[in-house]
Structures are given as C-alpha cells and as structure tokens.
Amino acid sequence: MSALQSLRPAISGVVRNPILLVITGLYGLVQLPQLALQEQDPLLATAVSLGVTGLMIFLLPFFQGGVIGMASEAIAGRTTLGTLLRSGKSNYVSLLLAYFVLLAVNFAFGMFVFFGILIGGVSVVAGGGEPGIAVLAVLGLFGLVALLGYLLVTFFVQFYAHAIVLSDTDLVGGFKTSVGLVRDNILSVVGYTAVxxxxxxxxxxxxVGASFLFTADQSTGVPVPELSLPVLVAAGVAYLVAVAIxxxxxxxxxxxFYQNIRSDDRRPSTTGY
Incomplete structure (x- = not known):
C-alpha cells in the first residue's frame, strides 16, 4: 500500500509549503522563452534550446538535490530556500556524476538502436529494396527489445538521487540502493508509477495544450488564426501552473514513497502494492 499511503503526506507537504510550487515553477519559466520564440523565429528558438540544455546539464543536479531535500523537510513540516542551497550543494558532485552515467546509458541505447536500424536498412537494400515480412518482424522485435530494455533500466534506477540525498550514499551506492529497493518492492513501485x-x-x-498555442503552426503545419496577447498570457500561466504543481x-x-519503501525494506518482511 506504499503507493497510496504516500499520497496524503505528499499533498500535505505541498499545501504547507507553497515555496515548492515557486521553485518547481522556475523550470517552466525557463522553458517559456523557447516556446514563444518557436512562433517568431524557429532557428533562434533551436539555438536557445541547445544553450539552455547545455546549461541545464550542470544546473539540474544542483536543483534535483535541493528539491529532494526540500521535499523531505516539507513532508515532515516546513522547508526553506536555505535547504535548496544546502542540499543542492552538498550532493552536487555525486548527482552530476550520476547524471553523466545516465547520459552515457542513453547514448549507448541510442547507438544500439541506430546500428540496428542501419543493419536493417542494409538488409532491405540487399534484398532489392522490398522489405520482407521476416525483416519487418526482426526490426519490430529489435525495437521492442530496445524499448523494454531502456524502460527497465529507467524503472530500476529511478530512486538513485533519493538514495544519494536522503540515505547519504555515494554514486555507486545510489544506483545499488535504487535497484535493490525496486526489486524488493516491485508491486509497490508499479503502483507508484501508475499514480x-x-x-x-x-x-x-x-x-501540452498551452505549449501548442505557442507552436501550432510549426507542430501541425496548418495555419491558425493569430492569437491575442491575453490568450497567450493565459496559456503561459496555465503552462507554468501545470509545471509547478x-x-x-x-x-x-x-x-x-522512497521513505516508505525504505522503511519497509528494513523490516523482516515487506508488503506489496
């Protein structure tokens, strides 16, 4: 029942600490200029997006560690901006290295899929340009295996940051703790993921609806009437509120949820979802 038991303290923590909404809303605020530029100058929007992405690689670990620390305090009572700075700073190196590990894993999966598609394309060309049922079946199976493999890795390591920040583990320990907790509480984690x-x-x-208003022409290729400034402002506010909440x-x-399954894991027996 950990997935359901964690709902009440989670909601109460946000209600008691609206500062969390402000902090998480900042991420959406960073994205807004990119969405607005998509309509005016797609090329500039792409350049800005690449720049922000490069910057976020180094800022996200700090933000992630700080927000997890704040969330832990929020569940217990009150939290402050000082926790964001303190927790983000003290866990920055471990979280940054972990982030690079995940980027490497993503790159490996990407290369795996790329070469799979390349080999499939060569096979089609060698066969006269007409893909047979067998080739399509193999490509489909390959894609399914790659997708399932990626999802499984993501599923099992999703609590690495929580382990680093809340359980004071190192880089390797964070991944090991996450894998162990998910393995021992598989049904609970499935329920948590469903929520x-x-x-x-x-x-x-x-x-998505709000961002669509900024990028309708580019995303659909169909011209849409020019939207008034109040409508765009309302869409921006809706986007920020959705991201913040x-x-x-x-x-x-x-x-x-992490704290629940962590405490359950220390007991002689564990309970499921």
Whole structure:
C-alpha cells in the first residue's frame, strides 16, 4: 500500500509549503522563452534550446538535490530556500556524476538502436529494396527489445538521487540502493508509477495544450488564426501552473514513497502494492 499511503503526506507537504510550487515553477519559466520564440523565429528558438540544455546539464543536479531535500523537510513540516542551497550543494558532485552515467546509458541505447536500424536498412537494400515480412518482424522485435530494455533500466534506477540525498550514499551506492529497493518492492513501485502516469496525463495535457498555442503552426503545419496577447498570457500561466504543481507533487510524492519503501525494506518482511 506504499503507493497510496504516500499520497496524503505528499499533498500535505505541498499545501504547507507553497515555496515548492515557486521553485518547481522556475523550470517552466525557463522553458517559456523557447516556446514563444518557436512562433517568431524557429532557428533562434533551436539555438536557445541547445544553450539552455547545455546549461541545464550542470544546473539540474544542483536543483534535483535541493528539491529532494526540500521535499523531505516539507513532508515532515516546513522547508526553506536555505535547504535548496544546502542540499543542492552538498550532493552536487555525486548527482552530476550520476547524471553523466545516465547520459552515457542513453547514448549507448541510442547507438544500439541506430546500428540496428542501419543493419536493417542494409538488409532491405540487399534484398532489392522490398522489405520482407521476416525483416519487418526482426526490426519490430529489435525495437521492442530496445524499448523494454531502456524502460527497465529507467524503472530500476529511478530512486538513485533519493538514495544519494536522503540515505547519504555515494554514486555507486545510489544506483545499488535504487535497484535493490525496486526489486524488493516491485508491486509497490508499479503502483507508484501508475499514480505518476495518471498525474502526468492530467497535468501534462494542460501543459501540452498551452505549449501548442505557442507552436501550432510549426507542430501541425496548418495555419491558425493569430492569437491575442491575453490568450497567450493565459496559456503561459496555465503552462507554468501545470509545471509547478506537477513538479512539486512529484518531489514530495517520490520522497514520501522512497521513505516508505525504505522503511519497509528494513523490516523482516515487506508488503506489496
């Protein structure tokens, strides 16, 4: 029942500490200029996006560590901006290295898929340009295996940052702790993931709808009437609110859930979802 038991403290933590909404909303605020530029100058928007992405590689570990620390305090009572700075700074190196490890894993999966598609393309050309059923079946199976492999890795290591920040583990220990907790509480983690997916579908729909108003011409290729400034402002506000609520809830819910399964894992027997 950990997935359900963690909901109440997560929601209460956000309600008691609206500063979490402000902090997580900053991420959405960083994205807004890129969305606005998509309509005016797509090339400039791409350049800005690349620059922000490069900057975020080094800022996200600090932000991640700080928000997890704040969420832990928020669940117990009150939190402050000082916790963001303190927790982000003290865990920065480990989280940055872990982030690079995950980037390397993503790159490896990307290369795996690339060479798989390349080999499949060569096979099609060698066969006269007409892909047979066998080739399509092999390519489909290859894609499915690659996708499942990536999702499994992500599923098992998703609590590495929580282990580093909340359990004071090192880089390797963070990944090992995450894998062990997920393995020992598999049904609970499935339930937790289902809750996050439902929340993401609701808030994500609002965010996607708002961002669509900024990029409608580029995303659909169909001209749309020029939107008034109040409509665009309302869309921007809706996007920020969705990101803020989703980010704050994820922070407190993931921390509450981690603490639940961590305490369950220390008992003689564990309970499922």
């Amino acid at each position: 996050l997916l439902c929340g993401s579908a609701i808030l994500g729909g609002v965010g 989703g980010g704050a809830f994820y922070a407190t819910y993931s921390v509450a």
